[in-house]
Amino acid sequence: MNKILLALKLLVKNPLYLLLALVIALLLFLVYFVVNDLSYYRSALSISRGAWFLWKIFSHHLWLVSQATSSANVAAVGLVALLGGVNLSLTVLRVARTKVFIGRAGFPALAGILGGAVGASCAACSTALISLLGVSGGLALFPFKGLEISLLAIGLLLSALYFIGKSLVEFGQI
Amino acid sequence: MAFKKPKFKFDWRKYQSLYLPASILLGGLVIALAIIFTGGLNFSGNSTNNPDLSTCDPDAEVPVSVDNDAVLGDPNAPLTLIEFVDYECPFCKSFFEETLPQIKSQYIDTGKLKLVMRDFPLDFHDPAATDSAIAANCAREQGGDSTYFSYHDEIFTRTGANGQGLPSGGYEAAAKKLGLNTTSFNSCLKKDEIKSEVTADLDYLSQLIQDYPLPFSCDYGSPTIGTPAFFLGKSDSSGTIQARFISGAQPFASFSQLIDSLLSE
Numbered sequence: 001m002n003k004i005l006l007a008l009k010l011l012v013k014n015p016l017y018l019l020l021a022l023v024i025a026l027l028l029f030l031v032y033f034v035v036n037d038l039s040y041y042r043s044a045l046s047i048s049r050g051a052w053f054l055w056k057i058f059s060h061h062l063w064l065v066s067q068a069t070s071s072a073n074v075a076a077v078g079l080v081a082l083l084g085g086v087n088l089s090l091t092v093l094r095v096a097r098t099k100v101f102i103g104r105a106g107f108p109a110l111a112g113i114l115g116g117a118v119g120a121s122c123a124a125c126s127t128a129l130i131s132l133l134g135v136s137g138g139l140a141l142f143p144f145k146g147l148e149i150s151l152l153a154i155g156l157l158l159s160a161l162y163f164i165g166k167s168l169v170e171f172g173q174i
Numbered sequence: 175m176a177f178k179k180p181k182f183k184f185d186w187r188k189y190q191s192l193y194l195p196a197s198i199l200l201g202g203l204v205i206a207l208a209i210i211f212t213g214g215l216n217f218s219g220n221s222t223n224n225p226d227l228s229t230c231d232p233d234a235e236v237p238v239s240v241d242n243d244a245v246l247g248d249p250n251a252p253l254t255l256i257e258f259v260d261y262e263c264p265f266c267k268s269f270f271e272e273t274l275p276q277i278k279s280q281y282i283d284t285g286k287l288k289l290v291m292r293d294f295p296l297d298f299h300d301p302a303a304t305d306s307a308i309a310a311n312c313a314r315e316q317g318g319d320s321t322y323f324s325y326h327d328e329i330f331t332r333t334g335a336n337g338q339g340l341p342s343g344g345y346e347a348a349a350k351k352l353g354l355n356t357t358s359f360n361s362c363l364k365k366d367e368i369k370s371e372v373t374a375d376l377d378y379l380s381q382l383i384q385d386y387p388l389p390f391s392c393d394y395g396s397p398t399i400g401t402p403a404f405f406l407g408k409s410d411s412s413g414t415i416q417a418r419f420i421s422g423a424q425p426f427a428s429f430s431q432l433i434d435s436l437l438s439e
Contacts, residue, residue: 037422038392039392039398039400039421039422040421040422040424042232042392042421043232043419043420043421043422043424043428044424044428046232046233047428047431047432048431053427053431056425056427057424057425057427057428060424060425063268063272064265064268064423067264067267067268068264068265068268068335068336125260125263125264125265125266125296125299125400125401
């Protein structure tokens, strides 16, 4: 836990890396919902591409998902995106400072980031990403409508963060 | 006394450690701008499963029959919106709660649009999804289209969605509330021809996406459709409209933009 906090402190002390983490988190959050419902967004984009209209489409999507699952599901996907951004930004920071590319955080970070995509739900029944993986009905079949996948992804990303913190300590960066 | 201008020298080397994150941010910004200015998210069939770009066109119109299904609004309205509904789909329920009342007050009640409701019960929501579709059709058998839509409202108000269905005795209670003869209603629920009406809609839609895959094949390489699925077009006396596909429980803004543009043509 201490390693995670140290890594987060290092990120906060480096505003550009913090900004990078937030930008990546925002993009991941968008991508998680868009890839789950390309058809919904394609329909919307063919109607209008105005920024205000697209914001309404996206916020409506979040509302739909929170109605169909729960607000906790949307918040969990947000947390996955944030942790994904922090992990990727800290990985860049570590590579920039230590010139070492290989680390133990790679696999859990990647699995966590990909898991976040599966945990997000869509605005139409049966077209979710998880349906394409062979699960007819998608997240509706899970007792917590995908929250369990997001929680697993959060666990993986926290372990990846621990490994990054540990390696930064080992390299004397913290 | 002469003022000596201080010499300012920017030393790039001091900021060397920031090059990498700055480059990534800049790269991300360039990609984002490229997506925005080159036509948005256009994944036009670039799937490896479906390299043929000609099989994807989200704007393609498809001929969709209104069949003999329930109609809400003026039968002579210039525009027709067909909804393929699954009564157990939570997004159909959200559409009913949030968007349909706005469409109804602004376009259906004003005679600009009629809504045709067709059935699309998804197998993973069964048996509740098919049971609800059958019950709504039985309500229609007794009281016509307006009763169908009153019953439609009752189902969405009472269902737990995602296949949970109505509480025990819920279908009969809804029928009783609308003043229907519950004995006839209950016997109707067992009729094969009502069930056939529901499965006919399902078969029709499956065939439609095979025959006209253009708007349904863009995302995953093969024709895919979910609920709620909408088709909007100009009304036609033949009973088949040339319609544009609208995917999912879009907000009112999506429907109003399309409806307004069709009305102004």
